[in-house]
Amino acid sequence: MDVLYFAWVRERIGLPRERVETQAATVADLVTELRAREDRYDLAFSDLAALRVAVDQKLTDFDASLEGAREVAFFPPMTGG
């Protein structure tokens, strides 16, 4: 699936998007896999309360299933308006 990063999450990980091959069942499982990769991922995901997640462009939570998901995005709380 495609994994996207925005704002300071993008800066900490160092790229805006990447293709990830994963069998993760939930967003939380995917986060665990990503954190195990490298320090920069571990740092970016160290405080999940400071992060939001969207699956296929819909806001959801870290317990959400990834079944059939094509795109997962991680970002800080939004500051529109």
Next chain:
Amino acid sequence: MRVSVQETPFDLGRESAEFAAGRSDMGAVVTFTGIVRDLPDDPLEAMEIEHYPGMTEAALHDIASQAMARFSLGDALVIHRYGRLAPGEMIMMVATAAPHRNDAFAGASFLMDYLKSRAPFWKREITAQGAAWVAAKSEDEDALARW
């Protein structure tokens, strides 16, 4: 109902006039405009706004549709810019039309509250001290509870 996510400036006067024109059944039109505000103690060089192409448009359509249904609006307009903006530039506008003013005001207020924390935009302020992401405010999240 119209939603536009754009890098280019918009003409507030023209957008407002076109929105308000030709609707004899709508007695009230409310517009709100957000402007890049300078910082009193640390002059702002620019504000950069990042967004999530695709999700941004979908989220704005969803928020505007909810406002239309909830406040019986006759029409709604949301324009939101992204990219690099200078202090004083217009970031975004919303407009609502309803038969009576209370629904038009409430609809615009609802749109703004949801745009603040449910539309995927992220602001970064650039000053002589460097660049810093704008942190979300807890009162913006709390504001959703009133709806």
